[in-house]
Amino acid sequence: MPGTDSEATAAREASLPTRAKLAVTAGRVAAALSQKAGRGSGSVIGGKVALKLDPDLLATLAEHLDVVLVSATNGKTTTTRLIAEALRAAGPVVSNALGANMPAGITAALAGGSDAKFGVIEVDEKYLAGVARDTRPKAIALLNLSRDQLDRAAETRMMAEKWREGLKDTDAVIIANADDPLVTWAASSCRKVVWVAAGQAWKEDAWSCPSCGGVMQRPGDDWFCQDCGFRRPQPHWALQGTHVIDPQRGAWPIQLQLPGRANLANATSSAAVAAVFGVAPQVALQRMQSVTAVAGRYDVVSYQGRDVRLLLAKNPAGWLETFSLIDGPPAPVILSVNAMDADGTDTSWLWDVDYERLSGHPIFVMGQRKLDLAVRLEVAGLQFQVVDSLDQAVQMAPPGRIEAIANYTAFQQLRKAVAN
Amino acid sequence: MSYPSGHPQQYNPQQPAPQQYNPQQAAPQQYNPQQAAPQQYNPQPAPQQYSQQQPAPQQYEPQQPAPQQQHGRSSRMSDSNLRLVWVYPDLLSTYGDRGNALVVERRARQRGLGVQRIDVRSDQAVPTSGDIYLIGGGEDRPQRLAAERLRNDSGLVRAAENGAIIFAVCAGYQILGREFINDLGEREAGLGLLDVWTTRGEGARCVGDVLAEVDPRLGLPQLTGFENHQGVTHLGQGVSPFANVQVGRGNGTGDGTEGAWRDTVFGTYLHGPVMARNPAVADMLIKLALDVNALPPADTTWYDALRAERIAATRQPA
Known part of the structure; x- marks a missing residue:
């Protein structure tokens, strides 16, 4: 203890x-x-x-x-x-x-x-x-x-x-x-x-x-x-x-x-x-006023010379609130979704999230369940790139502060990645 | 600023005594019957929030929308628009099954079809003139409320009598049957559109990825999805199993059956949502609505990648 x-x-x-x-x-x-x-x-x-x-x-x-x-x-x-x-x-x-x-x-x-x-x-x-x-x-x-x-x-x-x-x-x-x-x-x-x-x-x-x-x-x-x-x-x-x-x-x-x-x-x-x-x-x-990042959430980190803001969104209500606070287009957005036990193993909830709101943002999807995200975004009529790592996403992202939104274990992985 | 800026200790939060909520006291005068009137079902405008999903320039979609004359319109379709009815999203949309409506709409539009999406809340009448009706999964109490309201409304039953296509998931599937066990532990009458009845499973809840082979008469590829239910659904003579599970529990009867169907009415336990994991199911509904055997191709790159991944992962769980 x-x-x-x-x-x-x-x-x-x-x-x-x-x-x-x-x-x-x-x-x-x-x-x-x-x-x-x-x-x-x-x-x-x-x-x-x-x-x-x-x-x-x-x-x-x-x-x-x-x-x-x-x-x-x-x-x-x-x-x-x-x-x-x-x-x-x-x-x-x-x-x-x-x-x-x-x-x-x-x-x-x-x-x-x-x-x-x-x-x-x-x-x-x-x-x-x-x-x-x-x-x-x-x-x-x-x-x-x-x-x-x-x-x-x-x-x-x-x-x-x-x-x-x-x-x-x-x-x-x-x-x-x-x-x-x-x-x-x-x-x-x-x-x-x-x-x-x-x-x-x-x-x-x-x-x-x-x-x-x-x-x-x-x-x-x-x-x-x-x-x-x-x-x-x-x-x-x-x-x-x-x-x-x-x-x-x-x-x-x-x-x-x-x-x-x-x-x-x-x-x-x-x-x-x-x-x-x-x-x-x-x-x-x-x-x-003195509270800044809470357990890494909302933290703006410098990664490969780019500013990346780390945002946690675990469920449809959380994603909705997160979409309302990110920088407007053309700010690049990285989405990362996992489905480990701590996240819930069913990804059906992705379809309760209005990803249509990301229209106009360059979007990069990653994480264990990036293909679920890809289908979700395709059906939303959005353009996006599927990537294997944060590294790759950051390299491909056009200029501007990057908004990285992830669910629970995906968020932990992002924090780990930027800490190295 | 009227607030005293004195010492924190002097601040007295109890001034407005915390009140117990009391519905009688709670300002009934603010109630405004004009505002409160349940909205009439209006078949004209599609729900606004979905209008932005009109196909934008697609990075991943090489196909152009097919010319409309490539396929004939069936007499089933009321006009040039596919009328896609989503039944009771206020009660039965808890497990992402909204995705089924989004996928059907998307795949219809990719074939150059106009789509009129009609979301029917449970205080509105279910239109009888829809082409495709989708019903999702929900929690136990909303399921009972939905069954009550659908029985009273009778719109869905009349639509079925007219040959409408109905596709229901989980709680919605149980409602299509003859009866199920409701949240109060009582037998609740369903709509009787499928010859199935649902009891409460005694064992562990069926939760997890499912892999199944669809009834070969439907000509669909392997089915992948996610189930999460306590109910066990028994099939009568009037229906066929929609699929047979290779992995997972399906109807929970132990005989490997999953879902049920007859004519144009389908029920399944699969979420995922099932259409996102199996776009061929969405295409099947569109074909039934148009009364055609084939549709112009529409890109399935990402669906195919997702299917391959989920099928492999379900065969060999980590």
Whole structure:
């Protein structure tokens, strides 16, 4: 387990029950061994060992923290970073900043030790209810839900139902995206909800009312079900252009180093979360400015003398948001798609993405499933080149900053390629 | 800026007390029946978002669109446009099966055909005058809602009686049958357009790449696709298996059958989408609509490359 050896950590660990102490130590040993064996940071294996020895460890570690949980289909890693930065205004923060978002990874992050006041935790959608039970959070941010890796994940509406069931008795303040009917459905059984009009470009998973199954009416930004009356709640916070509107109607400019509408939305939700902990929006937003690349996402790297911006898009909703932030034509675009277990092994979702939007860009396709992409682009009536490597794509690309968009493992491979 | 710029600690977020959502309270006065009226089905304009897919100059498409007089128009086709109906994308478009509509449209246009794409939402009437109807896969509850609405609407059944071509995938395939098990665990009536019925599989969900040989009477090459279903579909006397699997589970009955068909109605479990992996299936539907035996050639370079890769990968999983 990564950690500092500060006195505060030692003091904190000394105060843990014996079983938890043993578990933390064993986890650290396992992590160190794993790290030595060259298998990454070892934080997940360390967390697994520790949780095995003390199943209550996550609850024990969270006891002294003001915990915020962040979950969503898209944007949870970035939003976790933004909230962590914002809350540092009010005290030290511990966070699973690198995206290890299942119970083992979360346990490892919290056991990493610090004298933290706040725990800002990204949680995989499937584990949210359990982690919420264990960590007794003060706040939970729910950003969006959409189709993602359907060959191995639960159905999208079932996920909303799971959240709704799992969170209905929570004491946490729920910060929920009022523009996402599925998130609204999940949150609307909770006692305390702060609604945020954070927007949602992707609408294809919520044409059917999550409550009664009626056909959803979606005029403009509004949405409602004609059959049962389930409808968009009145938001307390809103994203308006590039400003956060707070509950007192104060408008605060968002100045992020991160691109795109989706990150403006993430910042808006983060400001609403920060407010729950007494951090004012102007303070929160100012601190968010310091966040640049998050786990390599949005990073502009220099590769073979060219500027390449690395963009992660894992599912149709993510691709849609990504298309809206890239440089316009004739900026060259590289697309890379894999279908490993972590990506989902079914590539059918490519056909839910409007690649037609790339019209006018020189396009280069690569990755394990470049031929699926080639057929998709051919049917979209686009011109493109199929290449074998990033090297080749960059050499063939006409001048200009290159936008490289990739799904999960393809993105990791791009990062590796540019690092060499 | 009206916001107090004081110390962060003084900021009190609780001022507008977080409210529980309450549909009764939730501003019914904003409800506007004019806006809310379900849109009438309008056969004239094709959905706007697809108009940009008109064939642009193609780097990879050497063929020119064939002159239209090369093939006769059948009486089946209502006018000079191929009317391609996509049934209930709001409920049944979860697994990328939208691609089937895109591929049929593309391959028809490459043959110089006009295509009128009609997307029918589940609060709209299903037109009876379409040439080709496509139905996709969906999740369990939307599947039940789709079956209810299609039974009530009856447009698709009447179209089938008129000899329309219907091609359905996964949940849509089950709906075409006599019955299936719905999300509530109950038997749900289908449309009875195919003599099949679907039960819930007791074993593991069927997930993975599929390779199958199509019924030789259809004259199609090897079928490749991806299946993801719990249902097990049993075939009655009135249908033939669409294909027989070499790899994968297909109908899940253990006898190797995949999908079902009779006349111009087809059902399959294959996603991928199936037309992207098997453009010959799209061509078959177009030929049936035109009532011709052959179409002018259209480039299949990238489809062929993808097929070769997927067939090899499915034969020898990593």
